[in-house]
Amino acid sequence: MTTAKAVRLEAYGAPDVMQVVTVDVASPSAGEAQVRHTAIGFNYIDVYQRSGLYKIPLPSGLGFEAVGVVEAVGPDVTDVSVGDRVAYINAGGVGSYSTLRNVPAEKLVKIPATVSDEQAAALIFKGMTAQYLVRKTHAIKPGDLVVIHAAAGGVGQILVRWARALGATVVGTAGGPAKVARVLEIGAHHAIDYNKPDWVETLLAETGGRKARVVYDSVGKATFLKSLDITAPFGLVALYGNASGPVEPFDLGLLNSKGCLYVTRPSIFPHNSTTALLRENAADLFDAIALGHVGVDIGARFKLDDIVAAHTAAEARATTGAILIQP
Ligand SMILES: NC(=O)c1ccc[n+]([C@@H]2O[C@H](COP(=O)([O-])OP(=O)(O)OC[C@H]3O[C@@H](n4cnc5c(N)ncnc54)[C@H](OP(=O)(O)O)[C@@H]3O)[C@@H](O)[C@H]2O)c1
Known part of the structure; x- marks a missing residue:
């Protein structure tokens, strides 16, 4: 003892x-x-x-x-x-x-x-999270447009680097100019300040109107419906966290009207x-x-x-x- x-x-x-x-x-x-x-x-x-x-x-x-x-x-x-x-x-x-x-x-x-x-x-817990997200939830392929929310955070930074290494075009979102700058430094092609109310429009302007093959959303309540707006037809929103609070019930018909989208709620x-x-x-x-x-x-x-x-x-x-x- x-x-x-x-x-x-x-x-x-x-x-x-x-x-x-x-x-x-x-x-x-x-x-x-x-x-x-x-x-x-x-x-x-x-x-x-x-x-x-x-x-x-x-x-x-x-x-x-x-x-x-x-x-x-x-x-x-x-x-x-x-x-x-x-x-x-x-x-x-x-x-x-x-x-x-x-x-x-x-x-x-x-x-x-x-x-x-x-x-x-x-790196273990956060990296093992990124591991299943980039390999299994959506196996990232070269050329995929990938949006990663809270990209300056723990899991977020790992996802940015890994998605980039796998050949994706990486868009990271983060709160405030210092975090946005860090997201670019670690390898994202685009970084968006989602504390600004018009961040969806800014993101789509940056990508030339192209939407994401997969959105990795760990923020939840504050971002989820907007994540549906930036996902390409037949694309996936992987809701893997709820830092801003749990997502409220929503109309599944939105997945149809926004282009046959998929949503998953995975865990490590x-x-x-x-x-x-x-x-x-x-x-x-x-x-x-x-x-x-x-x-x-x-x-x-x-x-x-x-x-x-x-x-x-x-x-x-x-x-x-x-x-x-x-x-
Ligand atoms: N499902 C799974 O298997 C799994 C496993 C591990 C982690 N996760 C999830 O992944 C996310 C990241 O985890 P982490 O440990 O690496 O944390 P973290 O990203 O270092 O911290 C959370 C970040 O979320 C952002 N955020 C946005 N709105 C927020 C709010 N209202 N309150 C607090 N933070 C807010 C903040 O970044 P900004 O200031 O840039 O907004 C904050 O730095 C968490 O949501 C966690 O639950 C899920």
């Missing part, structure tokens, strides 16, 4: 419902590995769970993703060993906002020596539901990192003790790239 620091949630609400407490951690059981975290990734889903938009049983820990070193393994664990550098996107539930934790060994991926712990924590978890899928998709991501096809700015670092400030900054749209939490 040892102890760890961990974030605890007793109620849903504003960032200050999160408390940092000391918890007991038992020796790992059969099939488990004990991981000493070295870097923790903030992901926007953590906000949805803390606020209560996505319900989790309370009281609860928080956080899906972390990187660390295996300190001990339980009986029957053969696929990781003490000393391995590992990462996970979902260790069978929340709790990555902590210094040390027991997790099912089958949920771990080993990190290549060329990828630092910080890079891994910035079914795409990585088995150990084989998880490790195959992670290998694809690590290959893309090695080729220089993906990357993300580390926009901010917060100590685990300052977790309230991390969530406050994220919700204020005050960050670009990935936010890291230091255990």
Whole structure:
């Protein structure tokens, strides 16, 4: 038995419902590995769970993703060993906002020596999201016109780089001139400030009236109906997040009148539901990192003790790239 620091949630609400407490951690059981975290990734889903938009049983820990070193393994664990550098996107539930934790060994991926712990924590959850979006939700082909909302954010930056590497014409949207400038710097062909009311017209003027083969929309309520307006006939709106709030019910007839559009609401978890899928998709991501096809700015670092400030900054749209939490 040892102890760890961990974030605890007793109620849903504003960032200050999160408390940092000391918890007991038992020796790992059969099939488990004990991981000493070295870097923790903030992901926007953590906000949805803390606020209560996505319900989790309370009281609860928080956080899906972390990187660390295996300190001990339980009986029957053969696929990781003490000393391995590992990462996970979902260790069978929340709790990555902590210094040390027991997790099912089958949920771990080993990190290549060329990828630092910080890079891994910035890229695993968000990169595995981009991976299924560009490979499976819509397999991007050279010449596709792709629109990526919140393109200066964590997943957004990775999508911009990956879509560009796959040969797409990339349009990124972001809030405000500084983020728009960064979206262009990282490789988008066009960047649009969607805080401006006429952003749809501006986007279509930039593309010469051409609409998107796929719109990757993680903003939700504020952008969704406009995403339908910038999608080409038979194109796809992949609604993969709701940073501005959940999309309200809408008339499916709109999909007909706007040109036989498709809409999907995908998630990282079914795409990585088995150990084989998880490790195959992670290998694809690590290959893309090695080729220089993906990357993300580390926009901010917060100590685990300052977790309230991390969530406050994220919700204020005050960050670009990935936010890291230091255990
Ligand atoms: N379905 C999945 O499998 C999956 C997996 C991972 C992430 N996601 C989704 O992907 C999105 C990006 O995640 P992330 O962790 O990388 O976060 P992030 O993009 O770094 O942060 C969210 C961004 O959304 C934009 N935004 C627009 N309206 C907002 C509002 N009202 N409040 C807050 N932010 C707003 C902001 O950028 P601007 O200031 O430029 O508008 C903000 O920086 C999130 O929606 C998340 O839920 C989905």
